[in-house]
């Protein structure tokens with residue numbers, strides 16, 4: 259009998275194999291090291307293997323872990339400071355971001371990543387600059403990282419509407435240098451658990467020469483470009499002022515779009531532009547909650563799907579979402595698109611569940627290792643406790659109601675166990691690889707400092723939230 263690390267005895271399971279959800283029942287999963295090595299009837303698995311650890315999940319629902327395609331975990335420490343306002347970045351984020359130290363950012367990353375893990379995410383699609391702290395926590399926590407390191411040359415400051423970003427060559431070089439050094443240090447670490455991507459912040463945030471270099475380097479290094487794309491009117495304005503051209507035609511001329519391109523948001527893309535990106539086999543990450551809250555818009559994911567492209571989901575950042583919960587993201591995606599198209603049949607539950615798992619993995623180019631429960635892939639698996647009022651009662655005849663309830667009723671705290679890369683990292687809702695209470699305490703400590711530091715600029719900008727404070731509405 260072969261000795262293996264882990265055996266999971268499942269009840270009902272969605273594997274995401276095939277074009278549907280790959281439902282099956284009464285199987286056991288054999289895991290050795292990071293990989294799923296066998297899936298079969300329980301008695302067959304038990305006759306072939308002896309496991310170090312066995313998990314009895316017959317009463318639970320087994321799913322692949324969620325793939326969060328786009329996050330800014332470092333913003334976790336400024337959660338909830340930039341909603342309900344006109345200019346989210348300059349009016350809302352700017353004073354808090356200016357006051358956020360490198361240590362505070364890392365504390366925010368730990369908080370956001372811990373939160374995502376608890377709600378069943380097994381791939382953290384982080385994006386930002388000064389990423390080493392976040393990568394180290396990804397490594398420590400045992401989760402999967404698809405980390406994009408930001409390259410930009412636009413100097414950070416509170417720009418006024420119509421004011422062109424100041425591009426600084428030195429800053430561009432430094433950020434590219436960070437991306438390269440983190441790539442060399444961490445890419446493919448721990449059997450490919452951590453991937454490093456190159457992240458030009460957006461076509462408006464760096465000049466043509468640097469954009470070209472990043473593209474060439476990403477190709478040479480056989481990694482991907484992860485980049486905000488047509489993310490809003492602010493970007494379109496900057497592109498028109500600088501180049502007299504909208505982002506997508508501009509990047510198409512530079513041959514930027516291909517299967518190694520991951521475009522984030524596409525909020526401001528026209529139908530034609532969406533089709534351009536999809537035709538070049540580029541990929542899209544849709545952040546429904548974030549774009550809904552900060553821009554009041556629904557990005558054109560439906561058009562992207564209709565054009566044959568891959569779409570994954572992302573939670574973006576805590577000052578405009580306000581969290582990293584893929585259940586909430588699935589529900590928002592389904593509801594917002596139903597409202598946009600005035601149709602109850604758009605973005606059904608099964609489709610958004612696929613987007614949160616296998617199709618998201620495909621969009622990120624990591625579907626060879628995650629996104630479904632299949633022999634040969636890594637064991638990225640979550641177990642859902644069905645004994646929660648919002649998931650009860652369960653119907654299996656004449657239809658299964660599990661998936662509609664997961665998408666429209668579940669909140670995230672139904673996730674009992676999280677297994678990533680073959681390792682159990684949450685068991686019975688208790689994290690095994692990090693100290694959650696300490697993480698929350700650290701974030702609070704830094705938030706107290708940030709708040710005091712941000713006050714002056716916050717009041718000078720005198721945005722809507724400053725007025726709400728004076729009026730007793732916050």
Ligand SMILES: [Zn+2]
Pocket residue numbers: 328329330385486522574
């Ligand atoms: Zn973003």
